[in-house]
Amino acid sequence: xxxxxxxxxxxxxxxxxxxxxxxxxxxxxxxxxxxxxxxxxxxxxxxxxxxxxxxxxxxxxxxxxxxxxxxxxxxxxxxxxxxxxxxxxxxxxxxxxxxxxxxxxxxxxxxxxxxxxxxxxxxxxxxxxxxxxxxxxxxxxxxxxxxxxxxxxxxxxxxxxxxxxxxxxxxxxxxxxxxxxxxxxxxxxxxxxxxxxxxxxxxxxxxxxxxxxxxxxxxxxxxxxxxxxxxxxxxxxxxxxxxxxxxxxxxxxxxxxxxxxxxxxxxxxxxxxxxxxxxxxxxxxxxxxxxxxxxxxxxxxxxxxxxxxxxxxxxxxxxxxxxxxxxxxxxxxxxxxxxxxxxxxxxxxxxxxxxxxxxxxxxxxxxxxxxxxxxxxxxxxxxxxxxxxxxxxxxxxxxxxxxxxxxxxxxxxxxxxx
Amino acid sequence: xxxxxxxxxxxxxxxxxxxxxxxxxxxxxxxxxxxxxxxxxxxxxxxxxxxxxxxxxxxxxxxxxxxxxxxxxxxxxxxxxxxxxxxxxxxxxxxxxxxxxxxxxxxxxxxxxxxxxxxxxxxxxxxxxxxxxxxxxxxxxxxxxxxxxxxxxxxxxxxxxxxxxxxxxxxxxxxxxxxxxxxxxxxxxxxxxxxxxxxxxxxxxxxxxxxxxxxxxxxxxxxxxxxxxxxxxxxxxxxxxxxxxxxxxxxxxxxxxxxxxxxxxxxxxxxxxxxxxxxxxxxxxxxxxxxxxxxxxxxxxxxxxxxxxxxxxxxxxxxxxxxxxxxxxxxxxxxxxxxxxxxxxxxxxxxxxxxxxxxxxxxxxxxxxxxxxxxxxxxxxxxxxxxxxxxxxxxxxxxxxxxxxxxxxxxxxxxxxx
Numbered sequence: 001x002x003x004x005x006x007x008x009x010x011x012x013x014x015x016x017x018x019x020x021x022x023x024x025x026x027x028x029x030x031x032x033x034x035x036x037x038x039x040x041x042x043x044x045x046x047x048x049x050x051x052x053x054x055x056x057x058x059x060x061x062x063x064x065x066x067x068x069x070x071x072x073x074x075x076x077x078x079x080x081x082x083x084x085x086x087x088x089x090x091x092x093x094x095x096x097x098x099x100x101x102x103x104x105x106x107x108x109x110x111x112x113x114x115x116x117x118x119x120x121x122x123x124x125x126x127x128x129x130x131x132x133x134x135x136x137x138x139x140x141x142x143x144x145x146x147x148x149x150x151x152x153x154x155x156x157x158x159x160x161x162x163x164x165x166x167x168x169x170x171x172x173x174x175x176x177x178x179x180x181x182x183x184x185x186x187x188x189x190x191x192x193x194x195x196x197x198x199x200x201x202x203x204x205x206x207x208x209x210x211x212x213x214x215x216x217x218x219x220x221x222x223x224x225x226x227x228x229x230x231x232x233x234x235x236x237x238x239x240x241x242x243x244x245x246x247x248x249x250x251x252x253x254x255x256x257x258x259x260x261x262x263x264x265x266x267x268x269x270x271x272x273x274x275x276x277x278x279x280x281x282x283x284x285x286x287x288x289x290x291x292x293x294x295x296x297x298x299x300x301x302x303x304x305x306x307x308x309x310x311x312x313x314x315x316x317x318x319x320x321x322x323x324x325x326x327x328x329x330x331x332x333x334x335x336x337x338x339x340x341x342x343x344x345x346x347x348x349x350x351x352x353x354x355x356x357x358x359x360x361x362x363x364x365x366x367x368x369x370x371x372x373x374x375x376x377x378x379x380x381x382x383x384x385x386x387x388x389x390x391x392x393x394x395x396x397x398x399x400x401x402x403x404x405x406x407x408x409x410x411x412x413x414x415x416x417x418x
Numbered sequence: 419x420x421x422x423x424x425x426x427x428x429x430x431x432x433x434x435x436x437x438x439x440x441x442x443x444x445x446x447x448x449x450x451x452x453x454x455x456x457x458x459x460x461x462x463x464x465x466x467x468x469x470x471x472x473x474x475x476x477x478x479x480x481x482x483x484x485x486x487x488x489x490x491x492x493x494x495x496x497x498x499x500x501x502x503x504x505x506x507x508x509x510x511x512x513x514x515x516x517x518x519x520x521x522x523x524x525x526x527x528x529x530x531x532x533x534x535x536x537x538x539x540x541x542x543x544x545x546x547x548x549x550x551x552x553x554x555x556x557x558x559x560x561x562x563x564x565x566x567x568x569x570x571x572x573x574x575x576x577x578x579x580x581x582x583x584x585x586x587x588x589x590x591x592x593x594x595x596x597x598x599x600x601x602x603x604x605x606x607x608x609x610x611x612x613x614x615x616x617x618x619x620x621x622x623x624x625x626x627x628x629x630x631x632x633x634x635x636x637x638x639x640x641x642x643x644x645x646x647x648x649x650x651x652x653x654x655x656x657x658x659x660x661x662x663x664x665x666x667x668x669x670x671x672x673x674x675x676x677x678x679x680x681x682x683x684x685x686x687x688x689x690x691x692x693x694x695x696x697x698x699x700x701x702x703x704x705x706x707x708x709x710x711x712x713x714x715x716x717x718x719x720x721x722x723x724x725x726x727x728x729x730x731x732x733x734x735x736x737x738x739x740x741x742x743x744x745x746x747x748x749x750x751x752x753x754x755x756x757x758x759x760x761x762x763x764x765x766x767x768x769x770x771x772x773x774x775x776x777x778x779x780x781x782x783x784x785x786x787x788x789x790x791x792x793x794x795x796x797x798x799x800x801x802x803x804x805x806x807x808x809x810x811x812x813x814x815x816x817x818x819x820x821x822x823x824x825x826x827x828x829x830x831x832x833x834x835x836x
Contacts, residue, residue: 055761056757056760056761057759057760057761057764057765057766057768058756058757058759058760058768058784059760085753087753088753088756088768088781088784088785088786089785089786090783090784090785090786122751122753123751123753123754123756123757124752124753124756124781124785124786125753125786126786246757247753247757247760321739321827321831322831325827325828325831325832326831326832328828328832329831329832331832333540333541334542335503335505335506335540335541335542335543335665336541338476338506338541338542339474339476339541339664339665341475341476342474342475342476342477342665343473343474343475346475347475348475350475350476350506363506363542365508366476366506366508367506367507367508367542368506368507368508368542368543368544405828406828407825407828407829409739409743409828410743410746410823410824410825410827410828411825413739413740413743413744413747414743414744414746414747414749
């Protein structure tokens with residue numbers, strides 16, 4: 001992000017680090033044995049909530065239900081399954097999403113309208129609903145035991161529930177994506193917890209990814225919605241793994257006020273920054289964990305006339321199959337970078353563009369320059385590759401994240417459904 | 419295309435099949451030994467000409483020169499090299515393109531303004547101009563020997579020059595793309611010849627592809643331009659291999675009138691159809707020969723409200739990495755097809771869409787239906803896969819072509835430059 005000292009610091013506890021939040025994950029056997037696949041996130045007091053969803057015209061069934069349940073800006077729980085997207089299966093899909101909310105609500109003693117539902121996995125296959133609902137029942141009882149401990153003052157940041165919930169939302173992810181920050185404020189300390197999943201079918205806007213954030217600060221759903229929208233635009237909407245935008249993407253942010261703290265002044269501004277930083281961190285980890293990825297790519301475009309031009313080019317370069325394969329091959333083929341910028345539909349003058357790999361200038365004013373192939377090899381041999389384009393055309397900039405395209409991606413996606 | 423009987427038939431002779439056209443290809447050693455890499459196409463009388471170019475903002479140097487030389491709608495020759503794109507190298511690139519036109523013009527005794535120039539290969543590397551110009555000199559003398567034979571009535575459709583020219587424009591192509599048709603008209607027979615190249619960096623609009631067409635019919639450059647534009651929209655602009663649009667794409671159509679035949683009525687309409695059919699055939703072969711492709715994909719979208727919606731969806735499905743890897747894995751994952759349609763930015767109602775693999779219905783009204791996995795395996799086991807989507811939303815339709823995404827694509831593109 002930047003080199004300024006951050007006001008917050010990392011802590012343990014993941015999604016359940018904020019006061020009053022609890023989580024659980026269980027193995028319901030939805031698609032695989034010995035895989036956590038049902039997650040529950042719960043606030044023991046009413047929470048304000050905000051959501052951002054896929055822009056794919058084809059939306060999975062739980063998205064409609066969650067949007068509907070969020071109309072009043074309130075929520076108590078999130079129930080999530082992996083292994084089945086609950087998408088494109090007709091009325092059965094709507095019924096399955098509702099049943100998940102209903103059973104979770106029943107077992108957690110909250111109205112079904114306060115339960116938000118998310119799914120990820122294969123599209124067009126009927127949900128094994130019995131297994132999912134059984135999973136929800138088991139997860140509920142595990143979670144309620146944590147609530148009891150919480151009320152008795154025995155809740156620990158190390159509770160396993162949050163970690164299992166983070167595992168339960170994974171599909172082809174190879175690393176667990178859970179995070180927690182604490183932010184000292186004038187009135188006391190507030191917390192932000194998060195889990196995410198995402199690895200393939202990742203593309204602006206949002207790709208197949210799920211992100212859930214919780215905080216114990218006291219914030220209105222309107223403010224949450226604005227903060228989340230801005231944060232998503234700079235993070236999840238700037239990640240691409242394979243150019244495919246999924247039917248199931250969803251990012252939710254819940255604030256239950258359990259810290260008793262209302263934010264103002266600098267605290268408020270720090271909180272906004274912290275949420276954005278959290279979203280960027282999750283987005284980067286999603287790119288880093290892109291299906292089959294062996295390298296992480298960060299593309300920064302500066303000197304753009306408009307922010308949107310900078311974003312188009314950054315995403316265009318990150319999304320180019322030829323740039324991605326060149327990274328995999330550790331080939332300093334900057335012509336592919338300029339070519340991708342050229343078809344990104346942004347406005348710029350190709351004759352002014354400088355391109356850098358790390359700190360090595362490989363093209364200047366849109367043209368070949370002499371550079372050390374050894375130095376280029378060294379930079380491209382790293383696991384994290386930074387590509388910069390300076391358009392010399394204005395003051396706007398943007399950053400996007402992606403990964404290389406490898407044999408492993410083909411292997412993973414050649415046989416996902418079966 | 420359709421099942422109607424065609425008015426034309428295939429013949430030998432490729433790009434030099436039309437009267438008064440000659441071609442040559444030589445090994446100039448631009449990038450590889452023992453590879454034909456300089457091609458010359460020549461009309462021994464003035465020809466009317468039309469061109470369509472890449473929409474990439476970054477354009478290779480020869481494109482500017484060719485556009486300039488075509489301002490008067492006239493041309494005598496096309497000179498092409500493979501192995502170097504002559505793109506993004508500054509003034510040297512403009513000078514190299516001009517030198518190619520000048521030397522070809524000098525040796526063929528036509529003004530340089532009547533020579534069109536095209537290049538394909540690696541971007542951002544200076545042209546080995548000496549070798550290219552030497553190649554042009556040798557090609558010219560080979561070609562002029564054919565002209566002498568032609569004047570003496572000894573020109574044969576089997577002349578090797580045309581075939582070598584077709585080879586000389588190839589880069590990662592694995593098959594030569596040359597074609598010729600003859601069309602009987604009321605006043606006599608006219609001919610259409612063509613060569614194309616294209617394999618990677620292929621995407622609407624036009625990808626890295628070159629296409630050259632010649633005819634001995636008498637047609638104005640305005641009519642040629644309109645026919646070519648329409649034909650390209652339905653063919654080259656509906657092909658995607660990897661989503662990357664190149665800096666060098668160009669399709670040129672020359673008509674020298676050497677048959678002495680001016681077209682009217684049904685002949686004219688047949689000629690238009692023949693040019694479109696030729697372009698579609700070239701486009702299909704480019705998809706079939708996509709880098710690393712093991713399968714050819716044809717996606718037909720029907721029942722669309724607008725032609726543009728049908729095109730967006732057809733291209734979107736062809737371009738989806740996840741559809742492409744599913745084809746490679748022979749996995750009937752229709753959810754990925756509907757998902758790709760959903761993010762194509764076309765307008766449609768997902769709840770009405772039927773999807774077929776070959777003649778097997780795999781989804782109806784946007785939902786899963788029971789289908790025989792054995793039948794699906796059989797269809798996906800073929801080399802040519804036909805995917806149909808009926809949107810039930812109107813009367814427009816479009817077809818796009820692509821290929822699967824394979825390990826071989828990664829291998830080819832991991833080390834193209836070096």
